[in-house]
Amino acid sequence: MLDLILKENKVLSNQYNLLILTSNEKMPDILPGQFAEVRVDGSPTTFLRRPISIHYVDYELNELWLLIQVKGDGTRHLAAMKAGESLNLLFPLGNSFNEPSHKDADVLLVGGGCGVAPLLYLGAHLKNKGYRVNFLLGARTKDDLIELCEYERFGNVYTTTEDGSHGERGFVTQHSVLNDANFDHYYTCGPTPMMKAVARQAKKTKANCEVSLENTMACGIGACLCCVTDTTDGHVCVCTEGPVFNITKLKWQI
C-alpha cells in the first residue's frame, strides 16, 4: 500500500483522463496485466476501492499511468484530481499476461473502450522482448481513440470506430486484421462479446489467447471471494488467479 502523488492529470477526451502518478519511493516491479486497487477519498457514495489496470510504467521517470474512464462517482472523483494530490493504491495486484511460446511471434492486442488500458504496457513489454506487436483498438468515435501515438511507439496500430470517423467502420470484431490475418498469440481486454469474438478467432486458427477480465471486486487480494469467474478449476478469484486468463481455462461458449 502506497500513497502516490499525482504529477499530471491529462484530459484525453470527454470521458477519458490519464493520471500520471509518481512517488518518492521507487516503483515496484510491475508485470503487464496487473492492476491497482485505488482508494477514492472524498466521495461519500464510493465505499470500495476501484480496481484499475496499470496502463503504463515509466521506470526512468518513476511514473505509473492509470487510464480513467468516467463511469460513476468514483471515477468522476479520480478524473477531477489535481496535480500534487495524493492517491492511495494497493498494487501491483493480480497475475500477468504471458509471452508467446516462440520467438519472433506475431501478436495482436485487441482492446475496446477502456479495455485498451492494460494493452499499452503489455505492448511495450512485448516489443522490448522482440515480438512483432500489432494493436487493434476500437471506440465509438475518433475522439475516444486516445493516445494512438503512444501505441505507435510499440507496434502497428489498427483502429475501428462505430461512426467510421477513424480507421475501419464498425466494431473491432469486424476489422479485417482480426478476421483475415493470422497471429501466434492474441491478447484482449474490453467488453465480453468483443473478447469472445477474439477468442473465437484464436480458436479457429489454433492460436493462444489471453483475456483480461474486469469483474467487480471488493478486496482485490483474494480474501472476499466476490469477483469469481467460473473456470475448469471451478470458481476462482479474478483478482488473484486473474485478471488474465487463457481462454482454455474459462467456461466460455465460444
Add this chain to the structure above:
Amino acid sequence: MANLNINIGKLQLKNPVMTASGTFGYGSEYSDFLDISRIGGIIVKGTTIRARQGNPYPRMAETYSGMLNAVGLQNKGVDYFINHIYPTVKDIDTNIIVNVSGSTIDEYVETAEKLNLLENIPAIELNISCPNVKEGGMAFGTSCLSASQVVKAVRMAYKKELIVKLSPNVTDISEIALAVEGEGADSVSLINTLLGMAIDSEKRRPVLSTITGGLSGPAVKPIALRMVWQVAQAVKIPVIGLGGIMNAADAIEFMLAGASAIQIGTANFIDPTVTIKVIDGINEYLERHKFKSVTDIIGALGDI
C-alpha cells in the same frame, strides 16, 4: 501501554481485535501488509463438511457506506482445511478460529467434531446466520427452537470455546442469544450481515445472482451497536461485537455497549492494515482516559 489482554471464556486474546469470517481469508492473504500475529484472533472463512462452489457471479454490489455480498460459503471443505490450511496457520502466534456452517445439524456436528481434534484451533464460531445459502445457514439462527437444537448438538461434540454467530434478521435477537446461551454456547458474536437487495435500474434486473444478499459496512453499524447493547443486557456470556467497524472509535463504541471483543470485517477491504490501527487506537484511548485495562471499558456507559 494499557493492558489489552482479554478473555472470552477459555479463550485468551492479546487484544480484543479479531477479524470477521469471510473478510480475511486464512490470514496469509494479508501477511504482505501487516504482522497478522499482532491481531487478537483471526476467524477464518466459513467452513463446511464438503466443498462448496458458492453462488454464481455477480456476488457483490456496492452500496452507500457498505456492500452487499452473496458469496454463499465458497470453501474447499473441512478436510481440505485440516490437511492443507491448518499446517500453514497452526503456528501463527494468535488465535485461529474456524467459522463453521452447514445445511443440516449433522453437518455442523460432523465439522465441529473434526475441528475439535486440532490442537491449535482453540475455538469455533458457529455460523447460524449466513443469509446467502439456500439450506441451513440463517434458517437455524432465526428461530429459538432451531438455534437451540443446533447449538445443543454441537455442544455435545465440541469441547473447546464455542462462539455462536447470530443473525440480525430476527424480531428479537436477545431471545435467540438467550436460547443459545441456555444450550451451552460460551459466547455470542453479532451481527452477521443484514439481508438486503440491489437493483440495476438500467437493466431492470437485480444486481446479485441470488437477488438478495448480506449488507455489511458502516451502513449497518448503528443497528449492530443497538443489538450488541441489547444482547449484552440479556446474557451472562461474553459478547463479541461486529458490524461496520472502520476505526478504533467504532470499536470502542461496541465495547462500551457491552462487547468484550470486536471483529473487523468489511473495513479490511478498504485498508488491509486497519486491524493494527484499531489495536493501537484502543491503546491510545485507554491511556488518554487513564484506564489501566481494556476490560474497564466493557459496558462502561454509566447510568443510562
